[in-house]
Amino acid sequence: MNRIFVLDNQKQPLSPCLPARARMLLREGKAAVYRRFPFTIILKNRTGGETQPVELKLDPGSKTTGIALIAEVKTGKVAVFAAELNHRGAAIKKVLLDRRMFRRNRRARKTRYRAPRFDNRTRRNGWLPPSIQSRVDNSLTWAKRLRRLCPITTVAVETARFDMQQMENPDISGVEYQQGTLAGYELREYLLEKWGRRCAYCGAENVPLEIEHVVPRSKGGSNRESNLTLACRDCNEKKGNGPIREFLATKPELLKKILAGLKRPLHDAAVVNAARYALGGALKSLGLPVSFWSGGRTKFNRTGQHYPKAHWIDAACVGETGAAVKLDPKLQPFSVVASGRGSRQMCRMDKYGFPRTGPKGARFVKGFRTGDLVKAVVPAGKKTGTHLGRVAVRSTGSFNVTTAAGTIQGISHKYCRRLHRADGYGYTNKPSA
Structure with a gap:
């Protein structure tokens, strides 16, 4: 744990x-x-003391970022803390699309002319779309938060694709350069993510997968990723060097799906690539030594130690120190879900873009705000009992508390005690102690 x-x-x-x-x-x-x-x-009665150096490791992802803290103890390098940070990029994109739709609808109505303002706006250097920038901000927020709670001395992040072979041997070239220790790891990992870590032909999972040329090399097929998929050994041997249309002649739906998948870009990989330099620059603002490592090195470390695939395990295996790190199989990662800090929208809209609610009220009511984790002890009445969950404040002072069993409405603020302030994140598991 x-x-x-x-x-x-x-x-x-x-x-x-x-x-x-x-x-x-x-x-x-x-x-x-x-x-x-x-x-x-x-x-209460201790000031200062000796501390062990701790390394913060990050494995950025499009939807989830793995976080691990590695400390040097008597038994070696051990993961003392692990977390998985779930981003809200898709939710941000949806909100921005709705806002754009509402604005366009308003301009299209028969009202006074409103001059467009988008030509007056400029974007700073290094600008990223809000859905991608949120991933960078979330990772930086948690790096700062963990630094305040733990004596972190270094940071290792899977971001840039550093050439580890050339660092070891500057004179490496030709076939020798291509067939080093990490040869094929980047492309293989790309295909595993793209095809969901299963055979494209039979859907088999948790079996050895081989890189398969859809158009065989003997028929002029290339080694580009748009001509590659994954197949188990049986399907690979059955297909041989024949055309895929003959091999899947009796499965037209599967054939259509595979051909469409070959043309489909790896959206998640594009998101990570777009944000990797911004994340690296943001982490440098911590004032700690930051090292960057490739995904191939991470996978090489993980598979060499026979660890299963998980975001927090990938984070622990990032970098040179990830080649020999001890992970407790009983360790459950701390689950963090980015939920945002509310909306700047003054009132809610219906599907046509017209206001359907009044203006927003006060953010704080009786010292509470929506999203706070509270413990409500109701002594009498229909709601008698102890309720633990997130609160939704109301101007009347009668709150709603959302618990694991459902939402309890109409609990007075007098019975509520705040346990954790709303900080823009939700936590899906219980504290460790």
Whole structure:
């Protein structure tokens, strides 16, 4: 399981401790809960102390970014914390498309002329679409947050494609250059992501997959990724060097799907490539040494240690130190879901673009705001009991609390106690202690 973050009485990070140790300190009154997500304690009577250097590792993805903290302990390099950060790029894109539709509808109505303003706007250097910029901002936010809770000394991120072979041997060239230790890893990983890690012909999963030329080399087929797919050994041997239309003559739907897939760009890979330089520059603002590593090296480290595929495991295997890292098979990654910090839209629209609600009210009501994690203890009435969940505030002071069992409406603010402030993220698992 994840270790618990520890702060001294000056709020300076100390080395993470085991959950059992944290429970003992809390039980003896030597520490107090400082933060629920991720769970952090603060010591009452300790200032400073020796700490172990911790390395922050990131495996950026289009939908999910893997995060791992690796510390040097007596048994070697061990993952002391792991998390998976789920982005909201698709939600941001949908909101922007709706806004564009509403604006176009308003301009098309028979109203006074409104001069377009898009010609007056300029984009700064390094501008990224909001759906991609949010991925960079989320990763940077959590890097800063973890740095405040843990003594991080270095950062390793899977971003740029550094040529590890040339770094080891500057004179490498020709076939020798192409057939090094990491030969084929980048292309193979690309195809695995594109075809869902399954055989394109029979759909077999969790079996050895081979790179298959749709148009055989003997018939003039190329080695471009648009001519490559993945197949299990049986399907690869059955197809041989025959044309794919004959091989799938009895499966027209599958043939159509594969031919369309060959032309389909790898959208997720394009998103990651677009943001990789921005993420690298953002992480450098932390003032820590940052190293960049290729996805091929990450996969090489992971498969060499026989670890399963997971975002947080890929993060732990990033870089040179990822070649020998110990991972607890019982460790459950801390799940973080980016939910945003509310909307700037003044009122909600119907499908035609007309306002359907009044202006937004006050953000804070009775000291609470929508999204806070609260514990509501209702002593009497139909809602008697203890309710733990996210709160939706109302100007009347009667709130809605969304729990795992459903939404409880009409709970007075007098019965609510805030456990965790809304910070733009949701957490799907319980704290470790």
